[in-house]
Structures are given as structure tokens and as C-alpha cells.
Amino acid sequence: MKKRVFSGARPTGRQHIGNYLGAIQNYVELQKDYQCVYCIVDLHALTTLQGSEAVDQIQQNVREMILDWLAAGLDPKQSILFVQSQVPEVTELQTLLSMSTPLSWLMRVPTFKEKVKMQPENVNYGLLGYPVLMTADIVLYKAEVVPVGEDQVPHLELAREIVRRFNGLYGDTFPEPQPKLTHAPMILGIDGVQKMSKQLDNHIELAATPEETARRIMTAFTDPARKRKGDPGHPEVCNIHHLHEAFQPEKAREIAPQCRNAEIGCVECKKLLAGEINEALAPLRERRRELATRPRYIREVLGDGAERARAIARVTMEEVRERMGLVARETG
Numbered sequence: 001m002k003k004r005v006f007s008g009a010r011p012t013g014r015q016h017i018g019n020y021l022g023a024i025q026n027y028v029e030l031q032k033d034y035q036c037v038y039c040i041v042d043l044h045a046l047t048t049l050q051g052s053e054a055v056d057q058i059q060q061n062v063r064e065m066i067l068d069w070l071a072a073g074l075d076p077k078q079s080i081l082f083v084q085s086q087v088p089e090v091t092e093l094q095t096l097l098s099m100s101t102p103l104s105w106l107m108r109v110p111t112f113k114e115k116v117k118m119q120p121e122n123v124n125y126g127l128l129g130y131p132v133l134m135t136a137d138i139v140l141y142k143a144e145v146v147p148v149g150e151d152q153v154p155h156l157e158l159a160r161e162i163v164r165r166f167n168g169l170y171g172d173t174f175p176e177p178q179p180k181l182t183h184a185p186m187i188l189g190i191d192g193v194q195k196m197s198k199q200l201d202n203h204i205e206l207a208a209t210p211e212e213t214a215r216r217i218m219t220a221f222t223d224p225a226r227k228r229k230g231d232p233g234h235p236e237v238c239n240i241h242h243l244h245e246a247f248q249p250e251k252a253r254e255i256a257p258q259c260r261n262a263e264i265g266c267v268e269c270k271k272l273l274a275g276e277i278n279e280a281l282a283p284l285r286e287r288r289r290e291l292a293t294r295p296r297y298i299r300e301v302l303g304d305g306a307e308r309a310r311a312i313a314r315v316t317m318e319e320v321r322e323r324m325g326l327v328a329r330e331t332g
């Protein structure tokens with residue numbers, strides 16, 4: 001039997017090129033050799049989206065996300081694509097795993113500390129339990145490989161600790177999941193310093209128009225040492241150079257010495273990058289436009305994905321309940 005892959009992403013809206021380069025490219029690649037399960041984690045989204053914002057946005061965001069995924073090459077015939085809340089077993093497993101997860105492990109998670117700073121008015125219980133739900137996501141399908149960007153690696157370390165503790169208490173039940181990174185596991189935003197993220201509005205959407213893509217790139221920060229065209233550049237510290245490397249490594253190698261010798265200016269370099277991105281994403285954007293006209297197909301993909309996911313989840317939960325002493329034994 002093929003080994004299983006699991007990954008998830010929060011439905012915060014359209015996916016950006018950070019998601020694409022850091023995760024989605026691997027989601028697509030791994031379909032060849034693994035049974036892949038990819039999940040739109042709407043419950044996780046509720047740790048930050050609340051009230052009318054959640055009610056207004058989640059369904060639309062789920063739709064945007066599945067369009068991006070399908071357009072990028074996720075194949076619902078090969079992979080299971082579904083929405084987290086459609087498989088409620090995951091919340092039961094989260095509760096059961098939480099019973100053996102020390103609070104101190106959760107309080108030291110970097111993303112928890114970040115969120116406490118970012119949304120001090122809403123430090124909810126779900127936020128603290130976020131990595132336990134994430135562990136439940138993965139181990140419900142007994143996945144061994146988890147394609148993610150670098151920012152998720154601490155979550156996976158914790159997931160392995162949670163698994164080790166559970167297996168130690170109740171016997172070998174779950175494999176320890178390993179992260180799988182791409183060659184570009186951390187894409188910075190157009191501000192050139194922070195992780196590309198929709199929340200920081202420093203992102204470029206996969207589905208952006210070519211004009212919008214070029215406009216965003218033209219506002220991007222480059223090597224701060226290059227104030228005038230004649231100043232020599234340092235491609236190794238320039239985010240525009242890193243994006244060239246991600247989209248067209250050969251072009252990046254060609255441009256790097258020109259930048260160092262001040263033979264090419266930042267404006268020209270950015271124009272080239274916008275062209276590369278638009279060329280690379282043109283087929284994806286075209287497929288996305290076509291898929292957007294087929295809402296019934298999209299519903300079917302997610303409905304079928306949820307059914308297939310539930311079938312696996314039910315079997316795992318029977319085993320977990322049994323191992324934890326939650327099933328009455330025949331006493332004769």
C-alpha cells in the first residue's frame with residue numbers, strides 16, 4: 001500500500017505565491033508516489049476569524065482555495081481533497097490527544113506567542129490547541145509525510161512529540177510525521193523582510209492578473225544598499241533575486257553578476273521577474289478561470305473527498321477508542 005501524505009491550509013482567501021512555492025508545488029509532486037490527503041482547515045481558520053467575519057468569509061474562501069489547488073494540478077481522482085469540518089472525527093481525536101499533551105508544550109509554540117501579540121483581544125482556547133488539532137489532522141490519516149513551508153516545522157516537531165507520548169501510553173498507533181520542504185520553503189513578502197502572508201498584505205496572489213502582479217512587484221523592496229542604478233547590488237540579500245531563483249533559476253544566474261556589476265537596475269530586474277511569474281502562472285490562471293465556471297463540479301470534488309476521508313477517519317477512531325479503554329469489553 002502507498003504511504004500517506006497529509007497537508008492542510010487555512011481558508012484565508014486566495015493562495016499566494018508563498019503558499020505555492022513553499023507547499024502546493026510539493027502537494028502536486030507527491031501525488032505520483034503517495035496517497036495524498038489535502039484539507040482546507042476551516043476549523044483552524046476560526047481561531048482568528050470570528051463572528052460575522054467568519055460567517056461572511058469562510059465559504060467564499062474555501063471556494064477560492066479549492067480553485068487554486070485544482071488549477072495548480074491537484075487531481076481529485078488521485079488525491080483526497082476535503083474540508084476539515086466535514087470530518088468531525090478530527091475534533092474527537094483532538095480532544096483525546098489533548099489529554100496527554102502538557103500545557104507547557106503548547107505555550108512555548110512560536111506561532112502561539114506571535115498570535116498573542118497580534119490579537120491580544122482574542123487569545124482564545126482554540127489558539128492554544130491549534131497544534132493539537134493539527135496533529136489530529138495528520139494522524140487521523142496515519143500520514144507519514146507532511147509537505148509544508150518552513151513556518152510549520154515547529155508545529156510538526158510538536159506533533160511528533162504528541163505522537164510519541166500517545167504511542168508510549170497506549171501502544172504504537174500513529175507514525176511520527178515528517179515535514180517535507182520544497183527548495184523555497186520560506187518566501188518573503190514584497191516588503192522584503194517578513195514572511196509573505198495575506199494578513200500582512202505583502203503577498204502576490206496566484207490568481208492575480210498579470211497587471212496586478214507587475215504592479216505589486218514594482219513596489220517590492222530590493223537590496224537596501226542599492227540606492228542608485230550605479231550602486232553595485234547584492235543579489236544574495238535581495239528578495240527579488242530569490243523570487244527569480246524560485247521561478248527561473250537560469251535567469252537568476254544570468255542576472256546575478258549583472259546586478260553585482262550594476263549593469264542592470266532594480267526596475268528592469270523587477271520587470272523581468274513580473275514577466276517570469278506571469279509566464280509561469282499563465283496556464284494555472286487559465287485553468288482557474290475555466291474551473292470557476294463549474295461550481296457543481298467543485299461541490300462534487302469536496303463532497304466526494306469528505307466521504308473518502310471519513311471512511312479512513314472512522315477506522316482510525318475505532319482503533320483509538322479501543323486503545324484508550326473507551327470501548328466496553330466482553331467480560332463473559
Ligand code: TYM
Pocket residue numbers: 006007008009010011018019020021022023041044133134135137138146147148149150151152155184185186187188195196197
Ligand atoms: P497556512 O494556511 O498558513 O499555509 C498553507 C501552507 O503554505 C505554507 N506557506 C508558506 N511557505 C513558504 N513561504 C511563505 N511565505 C508561506 N506562507 C505559507 C505554509 O507553511 C503551509 O504549508 N497550520 C497550517 C495549516 C494546517 C496544517 C495541518 C498543515 C492545519 N493542519 C496539518 C499541515 C498539516 C497553516 O496555517 O498553513
